[in-house]
Amino acid sequence: MVSFIGSFWNFPNIQPETPKYPIVLAHGLFGFAELRLSPYFPAVEYWHGIRDALTAQGASVITPTVPPSSSIADRAAALRSALEAHAPAPEAFTIVAHSMGGLDARYMLSHLEPLPVRVAALVTVATPHRGSAFADYLLDEEVSPLHQYLPRLYQTFERAGLGTAAFSQLTRRYMAEEFNPSTPDRADVRYFSYGAAVERPALLSPFRHPHAVMTQAEGPNDGLVSVESSHWGTYKGTLLGNTATWLRTLDENPSSSTFVPRDPVIRLASDKRGIGEGRNRS
Structure with missing residues (x-):
């Protein structure tokens, strides 16, 4: 299999401890569980490295596909429908x-x-909880040279049966004024x-x-989502690297209590204590 997201993480020395809960891997914008472009080529998997590592530890892993x-709202409904099967x-x-x-x-x-x-925990990775300055830029006809191409892009998407609402819902204004105020965390x-x-691409x-x-608008980012916007609940750390691979984590100081290993998602999912230590601190 060819890895899409898995190539961004390294998974060395993973402890063979079965995660406490079954894992649902929810993909991002333009994502998929598996993409097969031709019967003559291997499938492209969004979560290949992560899914395989979790499965090797004995975890039950679900990889739903949403629009x-x-x-x-539409993507969330599709995610819920995928969980209904279980x-x-x-x-x-x-x-x-x-x-x-x-x-979603x-x-x-x-x-x-x-x-x-029942959902015990949500772990988000580079999620624009407070929107993305690039989404603002893309939709601003006064500053973005790319804005002129949006109508044509929308038409192409619609002809393919795809939605276009995601773009406007990723702006900082939408998240601050509509989504976050109306979407409180669950106490349970x-x-x-x-x-x-990432470094400069x-x-x-x-x-x-x-x-x-x-970088100009929000500071450190992965190319689409800033570190600042990624904070939600208990913040576990910042993954650093370049556009080819995440090499190390933000804090490698041995005296620090916030060290995040290079395989953070897997280790957190496998930590039978960590899930219970999270706080709804947004």
Whole structure:
């Protein structure tokens, strides 16, 4: 299998401890569980490295697919429907969500009750909880040279049967004025988060310009989401690296109590104590 998201993390020396709860891996904008472009080529998996590492530890792993660019509400409804296939379940689930997938999960937890299964914790990785300055930039016709291409892009998406609401819902204003005020955390769910920051992308990288916009507006970022916007619940740390691989974590000081190993998602999912230590501190 070819890895999409898994290539961004390294998973050395993972302890063979079975995660306490079944794991749901929720993908981000334009994401998928598995993409097969041709019967002659291997499938591309969004969560390949992470899913395989968790499965090797004996975890039950679910990789649902939601509409790639639809509204948060529509994506959340699809996530809920995917969980219905596993109900009733004797155990609670942990949701690990990347980017926009974290917003889908938060919406589902807050608005789509009753939930088909019990959720013990939500772990978000580089999720724009407070929006993205690049989304603001993209939609600003006065400053963005890319804005002129949006109508054509929207038409292309609509002809393909895809939604376009995701773009406007990732702005900082939408998150601050609409989504966050109306989407409170659940008292019975633990919330954890990681941020991500990359070095300046290479000259020909499609993330070079977004990264520059984000850096000027919000500081350290992964090319689309800032570290500051990634904070939600108990913040576990910032993944650092470059556009090819996450090499190390923010804090490698042995005296620090906030050290995050290079395989943070797997270790947190496997930590039978960590899930219970989260705080709803947003």
